[in-house]
Amino acid sequence: MIEVKRLSKRYGEKEILKDVNLTIERGEIFTIIGPTGSGKTTLLRLIDLLDRPTSGDILFNGIDANASSKRRRETRRKMSMLFQKPALFKTGVYENVTYGLKFRGIDRHSIDEKVKHALDTVGLFDYAKRIAPTLSGGEAQRVALARAIVTEPEVLLLDEPTANLDPIATEKIEELIVHINREYRTTIIMATHDRIQGQRLADRIAVMMSGEIVQVGQPHEIFYSPKNREIARFVGVENIVPSVVESNDGGLAVVNIFGSNITVISTLKAGEGVLVCIRPEDIMISRETGKSSVRNVLKVKISKIVPLGPLVRVKTENSLVALITRQAAEDLQLNAGDEVYAKFKATSVHLACG
Amino acid sequence: MNEIINGLIKAIELIVTLDPEVIDITLLTLRISIASILITSLIFIPTGSLIHFHEFRGKRWLINIIQTLFALPTVVVGLLVFLLLSRAGPLGFLGFFFTPTGMVIGQVILIAPIMTGLTISALSGVDKTIRDTIVSLGATEFQAILATIKEARYAILAAVIAGYSRGISEVGAAMMIGGNIRGYTRVLTTAIALETSMGNIEFSLALGIILMSLAFVINIILNRVQQR
Incomplete structure (x- = not known):
């Protein structure tokens, strides 16, 4: 539906966008995630x-949108x-x-009907007579959303729509975004620096860094198979260890990290330099080696334990990070200095090109 | 001190008894100042918008000059219009010299820079996201201009108030162009100047009170509109 081809934008000497190529399909929720200032x-x-x-x-639908001011x-x-x-x-x-x-010259009667419907959609039908400055931030953003959807757009562009809102207002806006997408088949393109929000809502995600689209894919691809170290870090892969593929037997590769061999699903050949990526929530901590389906077991020494609400962040002396539930940490009675086993599945490890 | 108290009493007397001369002068003052503010608004709010919405070379300079002209001395305007409209001047054939019409022309010239300049700053004060939103909602260029002006309406009204206040209170141009002819071009400010010089302090004070009241009432009305 929208194709972006070799798009560049510079302000003076500064190149904000560099050769951006994207195709956005009709009806999808496409999020662009990336750090603040990356060009979203x-x-x-x-x-x-x-x-x-x-x-x-x-x-736009195959037609050059910038051809003339009328076309624009x-x-x-x-x-x-x-x-x-x-x-x-x-x-x-x-x-x-x-x-x-x-602006579109719609007649009064239809305007009334559409406005009431749009306000109803965002749950503010009773606010019609209110004056804009008396609204809370969340309500104001919902009015802005009603104002945006009342024209029944084919594409809805959202630029950090919840960046200034509290969690409850954010949830409401997110619900509405999904509802609008499902109900009206509106194509949605949303920019956010909040990777979790990007993941929650998206059918597909593009990662943007320093003005370039560095990876496009479905959420699991972006979050579990990031292409390089920067993307991996941005999407929350905390364990990134450089290594070399020792062998590859029919898609089951062996790499060495922290002195132990681990098994990984990968097509990369022996001898290739790689970054071993493991998401912290995919690592389990255990007191014994045990016999389970989990293929990879590393003996580690805990250096630091940090509580994070319902989760606990466990850091080891070789800088491996695991996120486990508070309950699990209590059951194991973990303390800094303890020697434990870190376990993770072969499918939880992703090898990025180093 | 006595003089002031007597003056105040006399002034109230003149106002309450609806002294015909006071009424005449007041009505003419109102007519001239309202005519000039209407004409100025009609011409110079659009002019200010035109300058604001277009990029051209020397725009910054033009705005600087307009802002400098905020301080345009009323007697200089009087002199300028005198040269244009007097019998020997290039526009002398119009016969506007020593007429209320001539005085309106003087006030329009006097107020124009304020209205233009304050309109430009009012429009510049509209938030950038608001302007983007207007364009994003599908406005044509003309619709975008109207919507932005609507968004700046309170600030533009402040420009109208400032312009009106300058017009109604000035004396230099009114004196030089109108000539302070009794019953024809005599307005509140020129009457005050004349009566004071003739020693009619009470009469002057009465006119002064009326002038202040007019400014006050008009301000109240416009403020009401602004707060709606």
Whole structure:
């Protein structure tokens, strides 16, 4: 539905976007995750045709969206964008939601019907007569969402829509995003620096770093098979150990970390330099070696135990990090200095090209 | 001290008894200041918007010049219009010299920089995300301009109030262009200047009170509109 081809944007000397290529399918929730300042907002603004690219094209249903100002406006009218700030107009809630329809010259009667429906969708039907400045942050963002969807856009662009909201308001907005996607088949492109939010909502994820799309894939691919060290770190892979493939027997590779051989599912051949990636929540801690289906067992010495709400973060002397439940940690009576076994499945390990 | 108290009593008397001359002067003052603020608003709010919404070379300079002209001395405006409108001037044939119309022209010139400049700052004060939102919602260029002006309406109204206040309170241009002709071009400010110089302190004070009241009432009305 939207194709971004070789898109670049520079402001003066600074290159904000470098050769970005993306294809977004109709009806999917596509999230762009990446650290603050990586160019996510710039990309969304270019897709919404608010700014012009320095070079490259944006195709909307196969047609060049930047061909003329008329085409830009026509294309823009098939989309809506929700910004980090609600940016409500200084007027009533109802009036706020009418803007997009008025710009399109829709008749009064239909406007009334659509506005009421949109306010109902975001759960603010009773707020129609309220004045915008009297709303809470979450309510204001929901009005902004109603204002964005009232024109029945084919594509909804969301730029960090919950960055300024508390967890409860965030959850409400996320529910609405999914609802809008399911109910109206609206294609959603969302930028977020919150990788967990990206994972929660997305059908597909693109990771953006320093103005480049570094990886695109389904959430499990991004979170379990990150392409390189930077992506791995950003998506929460805390254990990244450089190593070399010792052997590979029909997809079952052996690599050495911390002096022990571990088995990994991989197609990489013997002799290749790799980064061994293991998510901390995939490592179990145990007092004995035990006999289980878990293939890899490492003997480790605990250096530090940090409680994190319902979880506990266990760090070992060789800098392996495991996240286990508080309950498990209590049952094992773990203490710094204890020698324990760290276990993980062959499928929990991902080898990234080093 | 006595003089001031007597003046106040006399002033209230003149106002309460609806002294015909006071009424005449007041009505003319209102007519001229309202006409000039309407004309200025109609021409210079759009002018300010035009400058704000377009990028061109020397824009920064133009805005600096406009802001400098906020301090345009009223007598300089008087002189300028005098040169244009007097019988020997290039626009003398219009016959506007020593007429209320001429005085309106003077006030428009006087207020124009304030209205233009404050309109530009009012529009610049509209949040960038608001402007992006307007465009993102599918506005045409013209719709975007209207929506931005609507968003800046309170600040633009402040510009109108400032312009009106400058117009109604000025005396230099009114004196030089209108000539302070009794019953024809005499307004509150020129009357106060004349009556004071003639020693009619009570009359001057009465006119002063009326002038302040007019400014006050108009401000209250506009503020009401602003708070809605």
